[in-house]
Amino acid sequence: MRNVWRLLAFDVMAPLAAIAALLMVGVVLDWPLWWVSGCSVLILLIVEGVGVNFWLLRRDSVSVGTDDDAPGLRLAVVLLCAVALSAAVLTGYTHWTKSDRDFKKDSREVVQIATGMAESMASFTPSAPTSSIDRAAAMMAPEQAGAFKEQYKKSSAELAQHHVTAQADTLAAGVEAIGPSAASVAVILRVVQETPGQPPSHAAPALRVTLTKRGSNWLVTDVLPIR
């Protein structure tokens, strides 16, 4: 009875678990060519080992699992199995769990940055004409920030002349598309413009904010009206 257990554990389960682990690594990595070749070689070696083991079991009625004179070999089998399984779990963790977590975190982060960016960009206070644009420029990629500021200064000069106050608030925002290093967020704002002596005007512009990831930070590359 004990020998049956040992046979099952060391001669059947261990190689099967190792093969399963190798296959799982392949599934996680989505079968790159190097792993297709590496995995086939390793599986072939395991199958060969199992074949020899069972051939010897037929001949000598003793296998790796049941041989009392070869505890070292048994340990080696378990060690290889454990290494393969641990490798599979580690690859699964880094490629699946971590990337899923990053995806969620990135999705939250880009929406937050994009709404902040859109609100600062569409807001304007004549008493502090550069306060909101400085806030917006800080969220942009450095090479775009300069050109963006120039452009904004031109359009805001007119607003400042007429003492127009603009207050923008996000009505709705969502991620249109996101990848590991780029994202596009749609933001619908409500902009209330107040000109002295005139009733306030409302508008609901839709903006598309594109972002890129530098290191661990998301930076805005562009803000465009969706239409």
Added chain:
Amino acid sequence: MSDGEPTEPPTPQTGGADSAEPDDASRADADAAEPAGGGIFSGYGIASAVLGLLSVGAVVLGVIIWSAHRDEVAERNYLSRVMQTAAEWTGVLINMNSGNIDASLQRLHDGTVGELNADFDAAVQPYRQVVEKLQSRSAGRIDAVAIETVHRDLDTQPGVSRPVVTTKLPPFATRTDSVMLVATSVSENVGAKPQTVHWNLRLDVSNVDGKLMISGLGSIR
């Protein structure tokens, strides 16, 4: 492999069990990571048991990781389907012409569920008015579709807001997601300059028995 040594008699396992019994017992128990009934653990046996436990732990972790990832992928696929359903429905809405208005409204009605379905005529009244006002050949285009993750109900001044149909989770629906859509329809009148209508829409998409239906329609403004 040392199994094949000629010195070892090729006895069947039942025959050799007598002499090997105590050692066998301790090692088998240790190997199988079961508590031994008072046997002696060899270093190899303990090491094997530890590695065996490690392997079992790895298998359990692997299953957890796999199922979590599968859920995550299913969730993303579901949200893509939600966006696609909303986009298709809106495509019909913004391509309504005075010529096909009845057929379009029927199609739209069929895709709805819950209160929106019951009060469909009231809900689409503003849109119907827009279409009837256009009285021309118009073509709509969807500019942006996104799952709405930020939603702020800014206190609208009375009289300015358009009536928004709010729905609770309709019966039999397991979940509802909000989708925001930005669309444009351009109507071409003969002899007049093209007229553009901008749409900022919020659609609630509910899952009813695996079928995605629109349960809410509103304008974001």
